[in-house]
Amino acid sequence: MDKHRRWTYSITKLVFWTTLFAGTLLFICFQNSPPSNNAHLKVIKRGSSTNSRSSPEWEKRVKLSARSGHFSILVTGAAGFVGSHVSAALKLRGDGVVGLDNFNSYYDISLKRARQKLLENNGVFVIEGDINDNHLLKKLFDIVKFTHVVHLAAQAGVRYAMKNPGSYVHSNIAGLVSLFEACKSANPQPAIVWASSSSVYGLNTKVPFSEKDRTDQPASLYAATKKAGEEIAHTYNHIYGLSITGLRFFTVYGPWGRPDMAYFFFTKDILKGKPISLFQGSNNRSVARDFTYIDDIVKGCLGALDTAEKSTGSGGKKKKNAQLRVFNLGNTSPVPVTKLVSILEKLLKVKAKRNVLPLPRNGDVMFTHANISYAQKEFGYKATTDLQMGLQKFVNWYLDYYSISEKKNSW
């Protein structure tokens, strides 16, 4: 080989090996990142030294946030409505709490950031991350021996499921499995309390809804994924000895709530003088919900957590049978949506522009009504806030939050 050909050969070899090396690196990176099938939902990533998961400061923050004399709890969906309230209540009573939230764009991210800020002011570190990121979950369980996981991260909303079905599969099924996988491998295994939904009762007509009733006729994909979650919970309990408690929440409302829910956007539209759509069934039948105030839901979550038994497995193997429970958490007093609007009109001192429409076939059910006797028996659960009082508290918060630029740091 002459000098020139030898040189060309060496360059070609160098390019080949560099390309192969870079390709391998890229492949590894993609393998380690969470799946991106969350179509339409943006997950905003922010980088900061305390948020960089490899930094010693990050680990220190996680450990500090989890430190407690009692329980150490991982709360998923901590920047969400129920998650932020539950995290605050646990921290307030002295538990160690680490939050996890992917801050997706399903609704106003600034509201999630505001909840995060409040939690962080109260000593709860909320990590930005996805429940599908199994490397992150493993890392968290390596750093902290969590006694409990309160799993509230989910794709919520009944009607949105027709627009973005993939996001329900991503969060409520794949995400749940990813979380259970991390919990079953953790040492010790934590006890898990997670959010199912009243929507699993679907098209049932017998009221009030009892945990013993059938749940095999969901009316929305959202409901179907929550029902699937309950079956998946059974499997992980059966095979790995995970202690799992599912909570069927009934239309939760209150301060710091979800802007996609009717009571929230009705308030916004009534104040703006915009018409609101009121759904009604055939023969002018009113649609009704067992609206449940957030503080009552928080009490139920804490009651379930305090009565949860330990998981029984270790090293991914079950030692003996573990606890598996499902509870309704509702108000036990359904209210027609028309009545909810009348209460809002009085509180806001503005007449709503009502536009009555037939109940669309998009996943909505006519009514919900919880039988809560099981939760009452097991941990003394009883809702104490009626819709009038709860909406008053919500409206106070709403007016304060959206009209005063200097936001108050209180729950």
Ligand SMILES: O=C(O)[C@H]1O[C@H](OP(=O)(O)OP(=O)(O)OC[C@H]2O[C@@H](n3ccc(=O)[nH]c3=O)[C@H](O)[C@@H]2O)[C@H](O)[C@@H](O)[C@H]1O
């Ligand atoms: O318990 C649950 O498991 C679920 O509760 C909640 O679902 P829903 O009870 O359907 O609440 P929400 O959308 O506020 O509609 C309330 C009422 O207003 C009616 N409604 C709604 C919209 C509208 O424009 N007009 C109207 O009349 C509508 O027909 C309905 O009767 C959570 O969103 C869901 O994530 C899940 O947690």
